[in-house]
Amino acid sequence: MAQSKPQSLFQEDLSCPICLQLFSEPAMLPCGHNFCASCIEGVIEGEAERGQHTCPECRSDYKGQTALQRNFKLCSIVEGFKVSESASSPVLCDMCLETPDLAVRTCLKCKISMCALHLKPHLEKKYFKSHALVEPTSDLSARKYSKHDEAVKYYCFEDKSCICVSCTIEGEHKNHNVKSFKTTHSEPRIGLESKVKQITEKLKLAGGFLEKARQNETSVKAANAELKQNALELFDNIIQLVNNYKEQVMEKIEAEQCLLVDSLEHSTDKLTEQHHLFKQI
Template sequence: MENTEEGISPKKMPEGIQPGMENHQEETNLAPESKDPKEEATKSQEEEEEDQIDACNGTTNASTNGTTNSPTDPPTVEVTCDSCMENPRPASKSCLTCQVSYCEEHLRPHLENSKFQTHKLVEPQLDMELRTCPHHHLDLELYCTTDSRCICASCGSEGHHGHSIVPIGEARKQIEGDLQQKQKEMVKKLSAAEQAITKLQGNTESIESSVTGVRAEIEQQFSDLQAAVEDAQKSTLDVLEGEYKQALGQAESIQAHIEQRITELKKTMAQVERLPRKKNDVDFLQEYTEWRKGLVDVCLPGVYISLIDQLDTFSRIVKETTKNLCEQLTSTYSAQLKELCESEKLSIKTMVQPSSPTKRQSSEQEPVTREDFLKYASNLTFNPDSTHKFLRLTEDNRKASNTTPWQHNYPDTPDRFEHWRQVMTCESLYLGRHYFEVELTGEGAYLGLTYKSIERKGQESSSCITGNDFSWSFGGKATATRPGTATRRRRWRWASFLGSDSTWTTRRVCWPSTVWTTP
């Protein structure tokens, strides 16, 4: 029987429309028009009606015969006749009134029978019902900027009364201008991200070069000593190697994060480049609306690493100590270098700064309500590879429970915590605002923030997500129990602000709700 009195469960945020959904671009294959005399007699009227429809939709119909799709264009989908029972033939026209597409044979009643003269014929179209108002069965010829949706004329005077409404052609023109500006901004951000990667790679080489020089100096000093120096030499090199590995680990983490952002930017750019290819305004505006809901602003960091002064200090201390304290080698080197690292005089850290803070961030109002904070929501899941053997993950890795004294036979991985009963999330938080809701149960449950490079196998406080200078946590006293069989659980809502100097500012944004539940 498992002990689940202590647990942490991130609350799942409302899911929005995710970016990356693709709609096939409509492409028409026009069959040669018949030379029937009756068809010629109605040709002028038909063309006049098509011109009116095109003026409303803001599009120009053109034959695709003789054209070749680019590698990035979606595959062509042929529109077939809805009246053919077997072996449907390619459609020649679509009737907006009937909401049906016809081949040349089944189109004849529309061309020859006077009762169909009022019907609106256009080039073959897919999913015609998506271009018609489901309530009034009229063409979607207007765009409500207030609700970000296409509407018909009747909707404009009813459910959208008082809203900002423009013709769909005008709306597309305005949105295309905004997309062009967005594309320019994305190009700048992509360039900044690539420059940051280049600078990180150069700084990594600087770290390796500088540390190599200090290592050689240390080895030269210790070469003058005999057997009594060997223990001190080992401890000193261990300190340097630890700082070196920590710096490289942080640099690799930041590089991986920026590479992920580059992938997201390229994906978003591909979506933006694909949007203007939509021939139909309704398809364009609807896909743009879906794309905009999932659009996430990407904050790109600059990179700055300074090692020279710190490493000079490291080298100077080694030299002076070697000359003055040869009889106390083991204790002196270990004590002074440890004190130096803890006082942050020797801080081989990777610092990041925003490359170009956006104006929108500075002009945004402070969030107050839960709806405001949900704009910055982060859906978190626990990483099974980091889970301690006394913890169990459930609910799709969204809940961690303490099962002491029962252990789990997890495979040994580099990310798994060996001593401290902790588990990391799969997702990382970077510069900017982040909002998350967490439910803590039991007196030993904590929630914290730390670097990915935290030590996983040690028993020291440097491996614990609390009580050191590179992590932060709260919890423990946040929950309580009362006599009986009921357990009081508290649900906390927290907002985290990650600064450019790798500092955290976190506050509770609203009082937690207390819920009594029975195990």
């Protein structure tokens, strides 16, 4: 069922000026303009180096993250609109041949809505990796960039505008500071794979350091064991030398003692003999 013009305009009023989708957790700036919380936080992050934050709509200044206020009223209106829209005009799968099932996602590049079964190739095959998948919608005109008729997937921080892939390659946005919207199912996975790869590389590096430390520890232990063995051998040699010197000294003392005793005995015998001679005279 086609949407009436007032309803289409109402949906445009409830769409984020950055991602052009229905507000998700809308946040309001002091100037009164609303954006998806994740979209405006991405803008704030991109402007962090510059140190100045301006509203993407009216370019009025604000004080970054602290200036954001959750717009609960607008959030309720958006949720109510989603419920009423899904009840009054459900989006059906464009690929079902007989009885179409309810669509779960709409591809902005293929310009078709798909049920869970027909969505699988978009989620599994690399060919569809760059395709932007959004909530089911029958009105794709609001999600196209009029200049190139392509899906809006980037935000230019310098010109404060939403652009497509072609805009980043040619035209006034070439070489500008742009950031991709997180509208595809593959981006979180890519970020996760990148983090896992970084962690794996760090673990490998840490493992190399640990192995090197273990090798150094083994080398130190081997050197200490060799030093200990050399010290023991040195002390054994010293003890052997001392014992040998001790034996030699004792043998010399005993030899000199024997000579001294023999000399004394000889002298005593001579004195005794002379004594007898004196007695006979």
